Amino acid sequence: MKKALITGANKGVGFETARQLLQQGYYVYLGCRDADRGQAAVEKLNAEGLTAVTVxxxxxxxxxxxxxxxxxxGTKTDVLDVLINNAGINGGMPQGALTTNVATLNEVFNVNVYGVVRVTQAFFDLLQKADQPRIVNVSSSGCSLTLSSDPTWRYYHHKGAMYQPSKAALNMYTIDLAYDLRDTPFKVNAVDPGFVATDFNAHRGTGTVQEGxxxxxxxxxxxxxxxxxxFISFEHNPETGEIPW
Structure with missing residues (x-):
């Protein structure tokens, strides 16, 4: 049975991704900051008959x-097939370029960028033992420099001077990580789940968690x-998923 670790997995897109991997026969570890909420998520999945899950x-x-x-x-498994770096924060809105608080900006980067680096490096030895290891960094089309500077793009006015730079930095880390692992079985990609309705955006999203x-x-x-x-976004490019950086 293949095994996956998903960060920020007790709700929203992370939780739904866990559900879908469980349905595909994976054993899933829900990485959760709050263990009690994580256990509640486990129990919810168990009630659906999905029992190969641990917080x-x-x-x-x-x-x-x-x-x-x-x-x-490491006490539960000696191999990890999939790491999904899903945990993230947006830092609150609005986020003007001239009014952004540096302390809050640091908090956003600490989760969205440094957190991915921490987790990837910490669990890399377990991933190396998999035959076909996969790393997915959850990104956003809103951090595309090309799209965000295009006045004709439908989300052009959705600006965030903390969130967008953090995800743009995550994308660059994804490129560098994929390069370092280019001659290995690893596949490393940045994936945009789309503008889905979750607590993250006060349920303003137009898509569903199932789609994300x-x-x-x-x-x-x-x-x-x-x-x-x-960098993949099927919401932006339904045909191939390829999206400009």
Whole structure:
């Protein structure tokens, strides 16, 4: 049975991605900052007949929490097939370029960028033991420099001087990580779940968590002929998913 770790997995797109991977026969570890909420998510999945799931207490913004989570997971498995870096925060709105608070900006980067680096590095040894390891970094079309500077783009006026730079930095990390792993079986991609209605955006999104989860899960499940080092958004480009950086 293949095994996946998903950060920020007790609700929203992370939870739905977990559900879809469970339905595909994966064992899923729910990385959750709040263990009680994580356990409630486990029980909800169990009630649906999805029992191959365990909560892992994991705060991606905290070095010691990440180390403890790696030690905990190491008592449960010696291999990890999929890592989905889904945990993220937006820093609150509005986010003007001239009014953004640097302290809050640092908090956003600490979760959305540094947290991904922490988790990826901490769990990399388990991923290396998989035959076809996959890393999916959950991104956003809103961090595309090309699209965000295009006045004709439908989300052109959706600006966020904390969130957008953090996800743009995540995209660059994805490129560098994929490059470092270019001669290995790893596939590393940045995937936009789309503007889906969740707590993250006060349910203003126009898509569903089922759609978002399907988009992320698809890149956890890609075969050996799948892409690596790509930025994927099927909401923006329904045909190929390729999106400008």
């Amino acid at each position: 892992i207490q994991l705060d991606v913004s905290d070095d010691e929490s990440v180390k403890a989570a790696r030690a905990d997971l 989860g399907k988009r992320i899960a698809a890149y956890a499940l890609i075969g050996t002929d799948g892409p690596t080092g790509r």
